[in-house]
Amino acid sequence: AIQVTQSPTSLSASLGDRVTLTCRASQDINNKMAWYQQKPGEVPQLLIYYASTLQSGTPSRFSGSGAGTDFSFTISHLQSEDFATYYCLQGYSLWTFGGGTKLELK
Amino acid sequence: QVQLQQSGAELAKPGSSVKISCKASGYTFTSYYISWIKQTTGQGLEYIGYINTGSGGTNYNEKFKGKATLTVDKSSSTAFMQLSSLTPDDSAVYYCASRNWFAYWGQGTLVTVSS
Numbered sequence: 001a002i003q004v005t006q007s008p009t010s011l012s013a014s015l016g017d018r019v020t021l022t023c024r025a026s027q028d029i030n031n032k033m034a035w036y037q038q039k040p041g042e043v044p045q046l047l048i049y050y051a052s053t054l055q056s057g058t059p060s061r062f063s064g065s066g067a068g069t070d071f072s073f074t075i076s077h078l079q080s081e082d083f084a085t086y087y088c089l090q091g092y093s094l095w096t097f098g099g100g101t102k103l104e105l106k
Numbered sequence: 107q108v109q110l111q112q113s114g115a116e117l118a119k120p121g122s123s124v125k126i127s128c129k130a131s132g133y134t135f136t137s138y139y140i141s142w143i144k145q146t147t148g149q150g151l152e153y154i155g156y157i158n159t160g161s162g163g164t165n166y167n168e169k170f171k172g173k174a175t176l177t178v179d180k181s182s183s184t185a186f187m188q189l190s191s192l193t194p195d196d197s198a199v200y201y202c203a204s205r206n207w208f209a210y211w212g213q214g215t216l217v218t219v220s221s
Contacts (some may be wrong), residue, residue: 089208094167095141
């Protein structure tokens with residue numbers, strides 16, 4: 001089974017900051033990576049798929065990149081509504097979630 | 107609009123089973139697989155498996171083989187997940203999700219296993 005290692009597990013940042021999260025897959029997954037946002041008490045929401053394609057409605061301050069085994073997710077200018085937990089998901093072979101990154105206000 | 111409506115919270119005793127439902131609407135049910143995901147309180151997401159809503163074929167994460175059984179009723183556009191031989195470690199919120207890249211999720215079903 002493909003493993004996905006997400007880092008960091010938590011991150012403190014300020015409004016307006018640029019932050020980057022990473023996920024590493026245990027084998028080449030081409031571009032089969034997605035990113036989700038989950039706020040407390042809410043359902044995960046798809047933000048990006050195929051590594052870099054923005055889901056309809058995802059603000060342009062969110063971006064994704066990568067291919068093969070290494071992927072990144074960036075929020076270019078943090079807004080208050082962005083403080084949440086983010087998960088990556090590989091979809092190359094069955095599906096595997098990363099462990100999540102909790103993004104908190106500094 | 108696309109909706110996945112899950113059944114209500116369950117309280118179950120250790121060793122018993124529960125069956126959760128996920129009713130789809132707003133799209134052609136058999137056009138998309140339905141997946142199931144586990145989230146323990148305050149923890150991350152674990153992928154359980156999926157069911158091909160057209161053929162009934164299934165594919166499970168190795169960890170959940172023997173624990174989860176996925177079925178579907180095409181006539182009612184509903185997918186089901188049965189969890190068997192429950193232990194406290196099975197206490198979690200369980201989500202169904204569908205469409206490309208899990209663009210749509212059910213609201214979640216809380217399963218609590220306690221004697």
